[in-house]
Amino acid sequence: MHGALLVDKPCGPTSHDVVAVARRALKTRGIGHTGTLDPLATGLLVLLVGHATRLARFLVTDEKEYIADIRLGISTPTYDAQSLEEAFRLKAEATSAESFAGPTGSESAADARPADPRGFRLKAEELDRVLETFLGTYPQLPPPFSAKKVDGVRAYKKARNNEPVDLKPVEVTVRELELVPQDTDPLLLRLRIVCTAGFYVRSLAQDIGQLLGCGAHLEALRRTRAGQFHLADAVTLGVLQAADSGLDGRLIGLNALLADLPAVTPTEEGLRRAWNGNTLAPAHLAAGLDGMGAARIRVLNADGEVLSVAERRADGLLHPLLVLR
Numbered sequence: 560m561h562g563a564l565l566v567d568k569p570c571g572p573t574s575h576d577v578v579a580v581a582r583r584a585l586k587t588r589g590i591g592h593t594g595t596l597d598p599l600a601t602g603l604l605v606l607l608v609g610h611a612t613r614l615a616r617f618l619v620t621d622e623k624e625y626i627a628d629i630r631l632g633i634s635t636p637t638y639d640a641q642s643l644e645e646a647f648r649l650k651a652e653a654t655s656a657e658s659f660a661g662p663t664g665s666e667s668a669a670d671a672r673p674a675d676p677r678g679f680r681l682k683a684e685e686l687d688r689v690l691e692t693f694l695g696t697y698p699q700l701p702p703p704f705s706a707k708k709v710d711g712v713r714a715y716k717k718a719r720n721n722e723p724v725d726l727k728p729v730e731v732t733v734r735e736l737e738l739v740p741q742d743t744d745p746l747l748l749r750l751r752i753v754c755t756a757g758f759y760v761r762s763l764a765q766d767i768g769q770l771l772g773c774g775a776h777l778e779a780l781r782r783t784r785a786g787q788f789h790l791a792d793a794v795t796l797g798v799l800q801a802a803d804s805g806l807d808g809r810l811i812g813l814n815a816l817l818a819d820l821p822a823v824t825p826t827e828e829g830l831r832r833a834w835n836g837n838t839l840a841p842a843h844l845a846a847g848l849d850g851m852g853a854a855r856i857r858v859l860n861a862d863g864e865v866l867s868v869a870e871r872r873a874d875g876l877l878h879p880l881l882v883l884r
Contacts, residue, residue, distance in 0.1 A: 560585060561609035561883075562810030565793035568596050568604045570779075577796060581606050584802050593618045594756060594785060595706075599641055602782035603790045610865075610883045614816055617855070617868065620756055621786025622734065627777060629748040629764045634774035636718070637704040638761035643776065686738070686748075689770045693763060694736050698728030702761045731758045747778070787818070813865040813883070814857070820868070822857040823848065823877075833858050833867050834884065839877040848877075855880070 564585075568577055574595045581590050591612045593605040602625075607615055635642045701707045703724040704715045717724045735753035748767070752760060761777045768775025783790045794802075794809060814822075825833050829843030839858070841847050848856075848871065856877055860866040866884075869877035 560587065560810055562607075562611050562812045563593075563788070563816055564606040564608055564799075564806065564810055565788055565790075566604045566606055566799055567790060567793040567795050568601055569796055570599055570601050572796070573598050574604055577604055577799075578606065580796065580799055581608075584799050585806060591615060593621070594623070596782060597639070597641075597761075597780070599639060600780040600782065602780075603785050603788060603793055604782075605785050605788055608810060611813060611816060613881055613883065614813065614868075617817065617820075618786060622753060622755055623758070623782060623786075624784035625750075625752045625754075625760055626739065626781045626783060627750045627752055627760050627764070628779040629750065629767060629775050630778040631746045631748065631768065631771065631773050631775050633776060634765060634768050635776045637776075638702045638759075638765040639777040640779075642704075685771070689767060690736055690738070690750075692770070693766070694733050696730060696732040699731045699759060699762055699766075700728050701726050701759050702765070705759065729757060731755055733758065748775075814859075814863075817857050817865060817868065820855050820857045821851045821853050822859050823851075824859050824861075824863075830860065830866070833869075833879065834882065836867075836879050836882050838879070839869065841875065848875075 564581065566577055568574065574592055578590050578592060582588055585608060587608065589609050589612055591607050593607060593615055596602065596604055703718040703726065707714045707726055709717060709725055714724050714726060732755045733752065735751065737751050739749040739751055741747065741749050760780055764775050764777040824845045825839060825843050826845055829839050832839055832843055854871055856869050856871055857865055858867040858869050858877065867882040868880045870880050872878055
């Protein structure tokens, strides 16, 4: 089995937990994914199975789409609800034992208080002005509790030990950012976000809170799209856990995964060269490369399946980037 499997991840499990379930269901260890979702996040997780795991580098740059709930009035160390829940849990446990002295590393979350809805009035024009500042391409500072490495150490490990986390801004792009109307909670912003891979919605929540002057954190996040893949086509974790090898019918094939790359079929000699990882000249192709402006090309075998991905370079030759065998 080779291809992609779309899963609707629930709140709680890590992305690695979902991969482990898929490995048991499909009876193979050759499974990865194209982008992690935090445990508290839900929605589309694209799993890659078999040969598709080697195509990850061609897929991870795809843009993502999210629905994010941002809670105004309180910021947290992790920029989301995780540290807030932990702080309140520790406070409740300590209070019941009549020995509460404040949870180490979470004081800012425990001591903060939500804004009073009766005194909170956010003007529409002010919100529009703030949201507009996050449209386009700009440098974004990742959260201190993230998997980014600082001096070879994951940032979250340093943050948990109360060590300085010197992260560098990363260029990101937000193509669409709009408010999703909801009339039930005046302290909740629900946003639809279309952004590049590597964008931290938690950082967006933190930055919005700072600009509004009230503090904010990410309360809930749901990924609805990753590149060409949509949440509506995903299976639930329950279906994945209950399934067996019958799931191979839900796999998206390699050609579909690379549908944005033009394809060529080599001659018999070209097939031998492609199989061995050699460059291909126009004479090795059943049809020429005329009209193909793309730098990367799918090379197909005699059955029309993906054999390799090659790069078209200035010398006019197709140089293999990987061979699937």
